[in-house]
Amino acid sequence: MQDHQQHIYLGEPEEDLIESLEPDQLVVEMDRPVLRRRLSGYATAGLWVLRVFLLTVTGMVIYSFAIGVINTSH
Amino acid sequence: MTAEVATEELLTPEDLTRAGDRRRVLEARHRGRRFGLLWLLVGPGLLVLLGENDGPSMLSYAASGATYGVGFFLPFIAVTFVAAVIVQEMAMRVGAVTHRGYGELIFQRFGSFWGWLSVIDLLGTNLVTLITEFIAIRVGMSFFGIPAPLAVGGGLVLVAFSIAGGRYWRWERIALGLAAFNMLFVVVAIMSRPDPAALAHAFATWSPLPGGSLQLFLLILASNIGATVTPWMLFFQQSAVVDKGITPKDISQSRIDTILGGVLAASAGCGALVAASVLFIHHVDTSRLQAGTGFAEALQPFIGYPGAAIFSLGLIEAGALAAMTISASTAYALGEAVKGPHSFNRKLADAPSFYAFNLGAALVAAAVVLIPGAPLLSITLNANLLAVVLMPAALVFLIMLANDRELMGPRSNPGWLNWIGIAVAVLVGLAGTSYAVVAFFNTLGWHL
Numbered sequence: 001m002q003d004h005q006q007h008i009y010l011g012e013p014e015e016d017l018i019e020s021l022e023p024d025q026l027v028v029e030m031d032r033p034v035l036r037r038r039l040s041g042y043a044t045a046g047l048w049v050l051r052v053f054l055l056t057v058t059g060m061v062i063y064s065f066a067i068g069v070i071n072t073s074h
Numbered sequence: 075m076t077a078e079v080a081t082e083e084l085l086t087p088e089d090l091t092r093a094g095d096r097r098r099v100l101e102a103r104h105r106g107r108r109f110g111l112l113w114l115l116v117g118p119g120l121l122v123l124l125g126e127n128d129g130p131s132m133l134s135y136a137a138s139g140a141t142y143g144v145g146f147f148l149p150f151i152a153v154t155f156v157a158a159v160i161v162q163e164m165a166m167r168v169g170a171v172t173h174r175g176y177g178e179l180i181f182q183r184f185g186s187f188w189g190w191l192s193v194i195d196l197l198g199t200n201l202v203t204l205i206t207e208f209i210a211i212r213v214g215m216s217f218f219g220i221p222a223p224l225a226v227g228g229g230l231v232l233v234a235f236s237i238a239g240g241r242y243w244r245w246e247r248i249a250l251g252l253a254a255f256n257m258l259f260v261v262v263a264i265m266s267r268p269d270p271a272a273l274a275h276a277f278a279t280w281s282p283l284p285g286g287s288l289q290l291f292l293l294i295l296a297s298n299i300g301a302t303v304t305p306w307m308l309f310f311q312q313s314a315v316v317d318k319g320i321t322p323k324d325i326s327q328s329r330i331d332t333i334l335g336g337v338l339a340a341s342a343g344c345g346a347l348v349a350a351s352v353l354f355i356h357h358v359d360t361s362r363l364q365a366g367t368g369f370a371e372a373l374q375p376f377i378g379y380p381g382a383a384i385f386s387l388g389l390i391e392a393g394a395l396a397a398m399t400i401s402a403s404t405a406y407a408l409g410e411a412v413k414g415p416h417s418f419n420r421k422l423a424d425a426p427s428f429y430a431f432n433l434g435a436a437l438v439a440a441a442v443v444l445i446p447g448a449p450l451l452s453i454t455l456n457a458n459l460l461a462v463v464l465m466p467a468a469l470v471f472l473i474m475l476a477n478d479r480e481l482m483g484p485r486s487n488p489g490w491l492n493w494i495g496i497a498v499a500v501l502v503g504l505a506g507t508s509y510a511v512v513a514f515f516n517t518l519g520w521h522l
Binding site for chain 2: 051
């Protein structure tokens with residue numbers, strides 16, 4: 001969903017003002033994605049283990065929360 | 075360094091708005107105005123740390139004081155803020171160097187899969203936390219007899235007003251003005267006339283240690299951690315740093331911003347604990363104080379109406395500021411995820427999705443608070459826990475980004491900072507897991 005916003009072209013009075021920004025701070029530069037990083041097999045496995053672990057713990061919290069709500073409503 | 079822009083490149087109104095703010099920074103730096111420079115550059119650090127002193131956080135601190143008195147949790151809260159400052163400094167530095175938000179970098183550097191998982195985590199915790207912010211506003215205003223729809227509506231109007239200007243600076247300064255009232259909790263603490271010797275003893279010895287139920291202790295421990303270190307803070311500060319236009323040259327001032335935020339937020343957090351410790355001293359049953367009646371009414375017999383009113387005002391501020399910052403972090407994260415606009419430096423017509431995400435998040439949370447019979451107490455108690463449980467994943471990505479030499483160059487993390495970051499992630503994970511396991515088995519009837 002790239003937006004289409006109004007643009008201002010160089011040569012307009014605002015040109016001097018824009019020099020207060022560093023080149024990589026311009027929207028056109030910030031919109032350029034940085035290169036994808038290749039994760040090692042160990043790093044990917046580590047992230048998956050962490051994710052599964054956290055989902056398990058989150059499930060426990062949500063279950064306890066839901067039972068607590070049901071018990072309170074009764 | 076100034077922008078050397080090829081004539082065919084395009085400039086946007088967002089660039090011009092940010093450039094206007096940056097020109098003032100460059101002038102202040104050029105003229106050697108140190109305090110002027112600091113004034114211009116503070117914001118994201120103060121807001122993220124005072125913003126995290128939100129409704130459930132202040133209630134967690136108050137619950138700690140009311141349940142255990144002044145003891146273990148007083149120095150513990152101070153230490154959790156040290157951890158928060160260390161983590162937030164990393165987020166600030168990554169934003170200043172890369173000019174990209176936290177969510178944006180995860181999407182670009184690690185791919186959409188991990189990016190969406192991070193954003194989904196954030197959306198879940200943010201929605202629950204935003205609900206608690208409107209609960210805090212509702213509870214705080216109920217002390218003054220203001221009905222719930224009016225209180226919640228007032229919070230929504232504030233969020234809408236703050237985002238209406240099309241300029242990050244305006245939004246930030248409104249939020250900072252509101253954040254100053256977080257110090258009301260320090261005023262209440264003073265009004266509760268604490269024993270200075272007991273405070274000094276607590277900081278020096280971390281005692282008396284909490285006793286009683288293990289589940290209650292773990293709940294309060296995890297809630298206090300969740301009150302200082304949460305995923306939305308990473309998304310928010312890094313994106314706000316980018317939106318404000320912070321560069322690597324501003325990192326020193328931004329560190330001061332973050333440390334100052336930590337010191338002020340820790341003072342307010344400890345203030346809430348100290349103020350509520352009078353309830354412990356007078357053996358008041360605090361088990362259901364986070365429901366509608368609230369702490370303010372419970373405190374009134376001991377600190378008087380003015381003290382209770384100031385506590386309520388502090389709670390309203392805590393909820394209102396966090397409603398602004400957490401809905402902003404939601405909008406930043408969603409904007410970055412869908413590659414849409416994600417800046418307060420854009421006008422409404424130029425970034426309708428960004429402002430819709432911002433106001434929409436607040437609107438959904440406000441609507442939940444007004445549902446008759448909604449389990450507001452349970453949501454409040456569990457909001458910080460959910461954040462604690464999901465925080466380690468967010469921290470791991472932050473540490474990976476802060477160590478990414480291709481992105482960060484010489485400003486990547488030093489080794490000692492990595493060890494501290496890993497220790498924070500492990501401790502947060504342990505606290506969240508311990509409570510989750512104990513609560514889960516207790517729910518099943520296997521009392522641990």
